[in-house]
Amino acid sequence: MGQEVTLREVRLTDLDRFFEFERDPISSHRAAFTAEDPNDRGAFDRHWQRILADPSVRNRTVLYQGEVVGNVALFELLGLPSVAYWIDRPWWARGIASRALRLFLTEVSRRPIYARVVHDNLASQHVLSNCGFVQVGTDRGFAHARGAEVEEQIWRLDEVARPDLGPGPQPGDA
């Protein structure tokens, strides 16, 4: 069975899946910076309506073996171009996020690019490191999924990503 990570434009039919991804309590705890209420479908739909219409936001659906497993985005955060990503929990720890972000970074020419990650989201920190980001600072912010202010790390990518390198399942892997 081939293993392949690909990206494509977000379709409205993906949104039901994304909503379920974000409702998973373990995933949202890990992400920390989430919607105020992940069960509020109205707020979720308004958010997606807004970002899909915003030319400064670039969203992509992540597919693994043709199945929708996550999403990745570029958007302005505090005036800086920033990335975020989410992979559905059954698919964690296969290198999918690292591969998806690496692919996404080949589509996006802006540099530097930033990311913010809660201090204890080690998996996301590995993903950023795998894609060439380095930690450049810290901040504190309110995390809805933790119900508290938490320490977050600020990461930055200065280099152009090289899609041919790095971890993650490759087409044709067993």
Ligand SMILES: CC(C)(COP(=O)(O)OP(=O)(O)OC[C@H]1O[C@@H](n2cnc3c(N)ncnc32)[C@H](O)[C@@H]1OP(=O)(O)O)[C@@H](O)C(=O)NCCC(=O)NCCS
């Ligand atoms: C963070 C997230 C995107 C990672 O997705 P993934 O597909 O499992 O990521 P990958 O498999 O590409 O890489 C995970 C890396 O973290 C490491 N890792 C996983 N769990 C870990 C843990 N608990 N402690 C330390 N490292 C961990 C893996 O070993 C791997 O590192 P490596 O490539 O250096 O071996 C996924 O957990 C997720 O979607 N979480 C919810 C949303 C979120 O947190 N988004 C990011 C917000 S900043």
